[in-house]
Amino acid sequence: MLSTRSINLVTRPLSAVNAIRLSSSSSKIQASAMVYSNYGKPSExxxxxKHYLPELKPEDVHIRFLAAPINPADCNQVEGAYPIKPPxxxxxxxxxxxxxxxxxxxxEIIAAGEQVKGFKVGDKVIMANAGKGTWRTHxxxxATDVQLLPGFNQDVSLVHAATLTVNPSTAxxxxxxxxxxxxxxxxxxxGANSAVGQSVIQLANAWGLKTINVVRDRPNLDELRQYLTSLGATHIITEEELSKRETRSKLKEWLNGRKLRLALNCVGGKNATELGRYLDHEGKHVxxxxxxxxxxxxxxxxLIFKNISFHGFWVSRWTDTHSAQERESMLADxxxxxxxxxxxxxxxxxVSWKVNAPEEETLxxxxxxxxxxxTGYGKGKQILVFDE
Amino acid sequence: MLSTRSINLVTRPLSAVNAIRLSSSSSKIQASAMVYSNYGKPSExxxxxKHYLPELKPEDVHIRFLAAPINPADCNQVEGAYPIKPPxxxxxxxxxxxxxxxxxxxxEIIAAGEQVKGFKVGDKVIMANAGKGTWRTHxxxxATDVQLLPGFNQDVSLVHAATLTVNPSTAxxxxxxxxxxxxxxxxxxxGANSAVGQSVIQLANAWGLKTINVVRDRPNLDELRQYLTSLGATHIITEEELSKRETRSKLKEWLNGRKLRLALNCVGGKNATELGRYLDHEGKHVxxxxxxxxxxxxxxxxLIFKNISFHGFWVSRWTDTHSAQERESMLADxxxxxxxxxxxxxxxxxVSWKVNAPEEETLxxxxxxxxxxxTGYGKGKQILVFDE
Known part of the structure; x- marks a missing residue:
């Protein structure tokens, strides 16, 4: 059941595999993985x-990665500052x-063990849960660690597929x-310009909801305004403007009688408190x-008189406490x-990861x-794209 | 339907009623009320x-107060700093x-209008909701503003009856x-020694729950410890002890594998944050x-990783958003x-309020x-007791 593709992989020049042990229990599929043996600054x-994948077990799949983002939480994980700590x-x-x-x-599935049901070679899959390691070629x-993307076709890019389970799912x-x-x-x-913030704007817009989007003041504010508006943002306001007294009447005008009952916070500190100030009775601050x-x-x-409550959201917990069907239904949406x-x-x-490039270059x-x-900034989300 | 009692009331010496207008629409029941015409420091x-109660309307009751507490929130109300503002x-x-x-x-009901059902003269009643004014003799x-106390008898003191709807109900x-x-x-x-705190200890104890009670350090700490223990407190700890690192292991020992999922806060500031620190996953901070x-x-x-959420509780809102049956069932319990x-x-x-005492003395x-x-301190809850 090995694909031609996985066989091709082992026809590389021997020079590239010098450092790799090939034991009797190994497959012939050569892999590279970005690993750490203790917590610290990721770049350090x-x-x-490099290693060979183990021989295919009946309940396992062999996969080759196509794209994987570097999310801020992934970096916190390498720093040891994230509750999910792969052993x-x-x-x-x-x-x-x-x-x-x-x-x-x-x-992509490149091989599936004989007991594996529901997957075939060539299927595109995403991770069924966090903590399994995606910064690797193979x-x-x-098989329970991966799942199909419902409705995946050529209209859905690899970048979309690679980034669906964290940011848009959170939004x-x-x-x-x-x-x-x-x-x-x-x-x-x-943090309306964050990856989640952008998803929030678009989902809200698609569902007929209106958004008040707070961003930090910055030199290219007009450009950001234009971009967020193009995504469907209703109103955009800077953190500084939000903290001004006169903003209260401006928001009242915007709301025009509607109650503000949901605030989403990825910033913290003073600005998070400000958001809470604008929430109406029974409002939820997340x-x-x-x-x-x-x-x-x-x-x-x-808290007492307006019954506003403060919550947190973590998509990994949501995934762990909800059924695969619920997740699939969300991903399908x-x-x-x-x-x-x-x-x-x-x-x-x-971020190009060429399977055959010298190790130093990739690193x-x-x-x-x-x-x-x-930082979550840079020119956008950093996404590993695996090319041969 | 006027009780003997209410008739007795108008047989007072005339000297006491000199200042009161008696109009054609007045009853002959003389009343004194603690009133304010603008917000400010209550004692100022x-x-x-003094006034006569109006003539009894068909849907009204005439009541004479027996006991009424001075709750901290009542004082905030007079200061204008409370969301319920009687006009x-x-x-x-x-x-x-x-x-x-x-x-x-x-x-006590001293007269009931002809359309009033469910009350008779002599019935003891409490207020059906907040904001109706209880610092008055009559x-x-x-009739919809009052309700019977389910199961009220001689085993229930007037002080109990007068203070049931705020503190024990909150707990x-x-x-x-x-x-x-x-x-x-x-x-x-x-704030385990607050009136609500004492109710929490007793209700928890009655229901087989265990309490960790945080109090401020004070000269008579041992006395307070003894008192709270006599109410059924499981553990007592000072704010200072709680903030110490070694307390974590002490609490772990106390909990002995049980999860801590509810924290009740009436203090705020640093101590409220501390409470949150000890909550387990899915914990609620109220x-x-x-x-x-x-x-x-x-x-x-x-918030994010332990799914702890922060809520507020206000018993007046609870009363407004729940049925009379639900409230009655709680009061019966x-x-x-x-x-x-x-x-x-x-x-x-x-706090003695003698109906016939000179105005200056009462004031x-x-x-x-x-x-x-x-302040909520003093030697205990200040309770107006109306004597003739």
Missing amino acids: VLSIH FTNALGSHDPVAVGGNEGVA AALP YRMLKDFTLLQQGDFIIQN TYGAMAKQPMQVPAAP LIDLIKQKKLKEPIWEK KTFREAVDKGI | VLSIH FTNALGSHDPVAVGGNEGVA AALP YRMLKDFTLLQQGDFIIQN TYGAMAKQPMQVPAAP LIDLIKQKKLKEPIWEK KTFREAVDKGI
Whole structure:
């Protein structure tokens, strides 16, 4: 059941595989993985480990990755500052126990064990859950660790597929799960230019909701305004403007009698507190990030007298506590929106990972990218694209 | 249908009623009320207004108050710093429009209009909702503004009856409505010596729950420890101890594998943040007061990764958004616990309001009491007791 493709891979010049042990239990599929053996700054602790995939087990699949983002949370994970900590193991035949970086990505099935049902060679799959390591050319995994993308076709790019389970899924759940929103209702969010923020704008727009989008002041503010408006943002306001007293009447005008019952926060600190100030009775304040690395202040009065509540959202927990069917239904919705051109790719920057390129070159490119990935800024989301 | 009692009331010496207008639409029932015509410090803006109750309307009841507490929220109301703001009116025949202070209390029906059903003269009633004014000797109100106390008998003191709808009801709802607690489960609360805190300890104890009680350090800490332990407190710890690193292992020992999923906060500031730190995954942090008058800091990580959420509770909103049946069922439960001696009277101090005493005397006593009521400290809850 090995594809031609996976056989081609082992016909590479021998020079490239010098460092790799080929044991009797190995397949002939040569893989590279971005690994770390202790926590630290990603650009410092990550290195490439080359190995052969193990022989195909009956319940496993062999996959080759096509694209995988460097999300800020992936970087926190390498730093040891993320609750999902893949164990350091020698499973890949490394000298020191290592973990593979990355949590999200799209891959192609290149071989499926004889007990595997529902997948065939050539199928595009995404990860069924976080923590499995996606910064690698190939992986051997239990088939339960991957899942098909419902409705995936040529209208859905690899970048879309590689980035669907974290950012758009976070936006989708936050808009659906905290309060019942109806057509014409408003939500407010800070960090509106973040990858999740962009998804929020587009999903809200597709669902007939209106958005008040808070961004940091910046030299190219007009450009950002234009871009967010092109995605469907209703109103855009800077953090500084939001904190002004007169903004209250401006927001009142915008809302025109509608209640503001959902605030989405990925910034924290003072700005998160500000968002809460504009929420109406029964409003929900949902935190999914902390770019400012500052706690927010929560006064007692809105909690007690306006029944505003403060929540957090973490898509990995959502995935772990909901059925595969629920996730599939969400992904199908998202893919529908992509096909209808209502959900665009995030702004992204290609990080090329050529399977046959010298190790040093791949590592250099990756390290530059990962430093941009930590901040979440750079020219856009850093996305590993695996080319041969 | 006038009781003997209400007839007796109008046989007072004329000297006491000199200042009162007796119009053709008045009854012969003479009343005094603690009123304010503008917001400010209660001991400064409150004054006594004497008047006759209006003639009994078909849908009204005439009541005479037996006992009414001075709750901190009542004082905030007089200060204008409370969301429930009884309108200033001339309904009591005052020169300036006034509002009557107080929200909670127990009264006796002294007359019931011909259309009133379900009440008879002599029935003890409490207020069906907040904002009706209980700091007065008598009132004429629509019968819908009062309700019977289910199961009320001689085992239930007037102080109990007068203070049931705010503090014990708050404790009851907070323990019931935010997370499902099972026998042996722990909760943590600060301000454990507050009136609500004492109710929490007793209700938790009656329901087989365990409490970790945080109090401020103080000279008579041992005495307080003893008292709270006598109410059923499982553990008592000072704010200072709670903030120490080694407390984590102590709490772990206390919990002995149980998860801590409910924190009750009436303090705010740093201590409220501390409580949150000890909550387990899915924990609920509920604020019902802000004694320290400081907002709490909420870091992002517990919101996102532990799914801890921050809520507020306000018993007036609960009453407004729930049926009379639900409230009655809660009050019946509370009264059962009182009869079983599982819920004691709060520690309280009598504020005597003698119906026939000179106005100046009543006002002086009241002003002293209200200043203690603002802080919520003093020697206990300040409770107006109406004697003839």
